[in-house]
Amino acid sequence: MRHIISILMENEAGALSRVAGLFSARGYNIESLTVAPTEDPSLSRMTLVTSGTDEIIEQIIKQLNKLIDVVRLMDMTEGEHIEREMLLVKLRAIGGAREELKRLSDIFRGRVIDVTDTSYTIELTGTGDKLDAFLQAVDRSLILEVVRSGVSGIARGEKALRL
Amino acid sequence: MELTGAEIFVRCLKEEGVEYIFGYPGGAVLHIYDALYRQDDVKHILVRHEQAATHAADGYARATGRPGVVIVTSGPGATNAVTGIATAYMDSIPMVVFTGQVNTNLIGNDAFQEVDNIGITRPCVKHNFLVKDVRDLATTIKKAFYVATTGRPGPVVVDIPKDISANRTEFDYPERISMRSYNPTVKGHPGQIRKAVDLMLTAKRPMVYTGGGVILGEASAALTRLVRQLNFPITNTLMGLGAYPATDRQFVGMLGMHGTYEANMAMHNCDVLIAIGARFDDRVTGNVAKFCPTAKIVHVDIDPASISKNVKVDVPIVGSVEPVLAAMTKLIEDGGRKPDQEALAEWWKQIDEWRSMDCLKYDRESEIVKPQFVLESLYQITEGKAFVTSDVGQHQMWAAQFYKFDEPRRWINSGGLGTMGFGFPAAMGVQFAHPDETVVCVTGEGSIQMCIQELSTCRQYGLPIKIVNLNNRYLGMVRQWQEFFYQGRYAMSYMESLPDFVKLAESYGHAGMRIDKPADVEPALREAMKIKDRVVFLDFITDQTENVYPMIPAGAGQNEMILV
Numbered sequence: 137m138r139h140i141i142s143i144l145m146e147n148e149a150g151a152l153s154r155v156a157g158l159f160s161a162r163g164y165n166i167e168s169l170t171v172a173p174t175e176d177p178s179l180s181r182m183t184l185v186t187s188g189t190d191e192i193i194e195q196i197i198k199q200l201n202k203l204i205d206v207v208r209l210m211d212m213t214e215g216e217h218i219e220r221e222m223l224l225v226k227l228r229a230i231g232g233a234r235e236e237l238k239r240l241s242d243i244f245r246g247r248v249i250d251v252t253d254t255s256y257t258i259e260l261t262g263t264g265d266k267l268d269a270f271l272q273a274v275d276r277s278l279i280l281e282v283v284r285s286g287v288s289g290i291a292r293g294e295k296a297l298r299l
Numbered sequence: 300m301e302l303t304g305a306e307i308f309v310r311c312l313k314e315e316g317v318e319y320i321f322g323y324p325g326g327a328v329l330h331i332y333d334a335l336y337r338q339d340d341v342k343h344i345l346v347r348h349e350q351a352a353t354h355a356a357d358g359y360a361r362a363t364g365r366p367g368v369v370i371v372t373s374g375p376g377a378t379n380a381v382t383g384i385a386t387a388y389m390d391s392i393p394m395v396v397f398t399g400q401v402n403t404n405l406i407g408n409d410a411f412q413e414v415d416n417i418g419i420t421r422p423c424v425k426h427n428f429l430v431k432d433v434r435d436l437a438t439t440i441k442k443a444f445y446v447a448t449t450g451r452p453g454p455v456v457v458d459i460p461k462d463i464s465a466n467r468t469e470f471d472y473p474e475r476i477s478m479r480s481y482n483p484t485v486k487g488h489p490g491q492i493r494k495a496v497d498l499m500l501t502a503k504r505p506m507v508y509t510g511g512g513v514i515l516g517e518a519s520a521a522l523t524r525l526v527r528q529l530n531f532p533i534t535n536t537l538m539g540l541g542a543y544p545a546t547d548r549q550f551v552g553m554l555g556m557h558g559t560y561e562a563n564m565a566m567h568n569c570d571v572l573i574a575i576g577a578r579f580d581d582r583v584t585g586n587v588a589k590f591c592p593t594a595k596i597v598h599v600d601i602d603p604a605s606i607s608k609n610v611k612v613d614v615p616i617v618g619s620v621e622p623v624l625a626a627m628t629k630l631i632e633d634g635g636r637k638p639d640q641e642a643l644a645e646w647w648k649q650i651d652e653w654r655s656m657d658c659l660k661y662d663r664e665s666e667i668v669k670p671q672f673v674l675e676s677l678y679q680i681t682e683g684k685a686f687v688t689s690d691v692g693q694h695q696m697w698a699a700q701f702y703k704f705d706e707p708r709r710w711i712n713s714g715g716l717g718t719m720g721f722g723f724p725a726a727m728g729v730q731f732a733h734p735d736e737t738v739v740c741v742t743g744e745g746s747i748q749m750c751i752q753e754l755s756t757c758r759q760y761g762l763p764i765k766i767v768n769l770n771n772r773y774l775g776m777v778r779q780w781q782e783f784f785y786q787g788r789y790a791m792s793y794m795e796s797l798p799d800f801v802k803l804a805e806s807y808g809h810a811g812m813r814i815d816k817p818a819d820v821e822p823a824l825r826e827a828m829k830i831k832d833r834v835v836f837l838d839f840i841t842d843q844t845e846n847v848y849p850m851i852p853a854g855a856g857q858n859e860m861i862l863v
Contacts, residue, residue, distance in 0.1 A: 154421060
């Protein structure tokens with residue numbers, strides 16, 4: 137099963153490589169990984185999407201907790217949560233396709249953030265599924281470039297991952 | 300007063316009560332060596348290869364419980380130390396390894412003797428630090444010792460760039476340290492302990508299985524008390540030997556691939572398994588699908604990640620083993636409770652039946668020196684009181700089977716990583732820790748050659764280590780597997796062009812003996828024990844065809860042993 141694990145870790149050089157190294161050394165799978173400092177500059181927050189059996193996820197969480205740089209973590213998938221991912225996509229937009237792509241972007245609540253005579257760059261935020269659906273809806277031959285941020289997650293309600 | 304980083308370094312070691320630092324100098328650590336030269340508190344032991352520095356520090360740590368300390372230079376100094384660091388990591392040995400690094404402004408420039416020490420050691424340390432400012436040096440060293448010695452212990456690397464050891468700052472050693480991201484659990488959950496005790500007391504066929512964690516956690520006395528109170532059978536892993544007196548009736552021997560028949564059969568047939576400070580290693584479990592098929596399992600371990608990693612357990616208890624065992628004993632005493640005596644008597648009858656198979660028997664009439672006989676003789680002549688280190692292979696298994704350890708920290712071997720070359724330098728560390736004790740390195744002609752350069756170190760410091768070399772002219776364990784599983788195609792397992800070990804030892808100023816008759820084994824050992832000022836290299840020419848029995852072949856269950 138797919139799990140979103142959020143990690144608060146010391147904002148120190150090498151902390152990211154400890155997590156990445158753990159996953160490669162133990163053969164765990166990483167679907168996506170995002171990391172940035174939090175409002176407390178001594179802490180980074182990482183969101184990691186992985187998948188595996190319950191036993192493997194349990195081991196992943198224990199092994200992550202064992203890393204000295206990891207301060208706290210939460211398996212978002214255990215409770216109600218919100219996940220978001222941002223997509224930037226550059227599309228060839230010529231002639232009739234321009235109107236069509238604009239309409240499609242509106243349907244997905246995307247925004248055109250850069251325009252040239254021949255291209256649109258669209259920003260779209262949502263769950264990974266929604267971004268997949270958008271990319272499938274667009275004629276493949278029109279896609280020039282795709283950038284995805286990887287998933288960020290946060291718990292619903294008052295539950296918070298903090299010190 | 301401002302001190303240089305190098306001066307701060309030695310002051311920190313003094314504050315930590317470090318007695319010995321094992322190392323080898325080089326460019327990046329010259330400032331530190333200069334500071335070591337100008338003081339008398341910490342004694343530096345010069346080895347002949349950095350791998351030996353780490354193994355010696357490791358041996359010192361295993362024999363004393365105090366952290367082993369190492370210093371090596373950047374680049375090859377650090378890479379040579381990696382095998383020793385990984386060895387300590389796999390066996391959870393507290394160790395602090397200082398590696399030199401090039402100047403901070405050169406890091407990343409492919410400078411002379413530069414290597415990414417932090418990157419290279421990351422997967423085989425508990426934690427590592429790169430010191431980027433001399434003002435952080437003292438705190439970092441404090442943290443390194445704290446992390447290495449608390450919780451589940453392990454090696455910690457501190458990488459010190461050369462300029463950091465030259466820069467100056469005020470020295471202020473923190474008395475204690477707290478890290479928000481590191482708070483090892485110590486006390487077991489009382490509810491879980493109660494549940495475990497309830498389960499233990501209902502057992503009809505209980506079995507206690509303990510590992511290195513009991514030794515690391517200084518819990519031998521608590522374990523012995525609990526096990527005697529319950530009259531349960533107990534087995535130790537290779538790492539756990541000595542945690543429970545091996546000569547005690549309740550001890551059924553080591554378990555696992557080359558464990559005793561009675562230990563493995565009792566494991567396979569038990570209904571409640573009490574695992575303490577052990578990690579269900581594959582050499583212990585055999586095929587996990589066939590492991591303890593009828594047992595409910597209690598597992599006490601300080602590392603939550605060890606619990607239900609390989610085998611799913613029923614009652615997990617995360618905590619330091621000593622207080623957990625003491626709490627169990629108290630619960631049972633206070634409640635005036637007893638296990639099912641009738642069932643237990645029946646169970647012991649069964650175990651004694653397995654015991655009567657005498658699974659460690661060997662040919663005592665042989666004209667050729669049997670390795671088992673050498674170890675039995677060693678045990679008798681040293682009255683079971685020696686510190687025994689070993690390398691890796693057949694000799695290691697025979698030592699574990701035939702030398703009965705009644706006390707913890709006397710059996711010192713590389714269990715997890717299985718590092719050939721470990722035994723001899725580890726013995727040096729043990730001998731430094733216990734200068735008046737008998738220290739024996741049980742080895743083979745393959746393993747000993749992997750760190751044989753340390754004969755020179757032993758000469759320099761007058762270490763009277765006894766090397767018991769079981770010389771069968773083969774990499775015995777490799778040969779055994781080739782005989783069993785590769786139809787006797789002995790690929791590269793024959794050791795040709797061996798040196799004359801007697802002459803080799805003598806060339807370093809040590810004593811050497813070659814023993815090729817069973818009748819000479821005991822006299823030679825007795826003679827060796829009298830020599831107290833240098834190494835005695837006992838080269839036993841042993842039976843080439845001898846195999847280690849019993850054996851659970853890889854992938855088999857614990858009840859599927861090959862007996863002699």
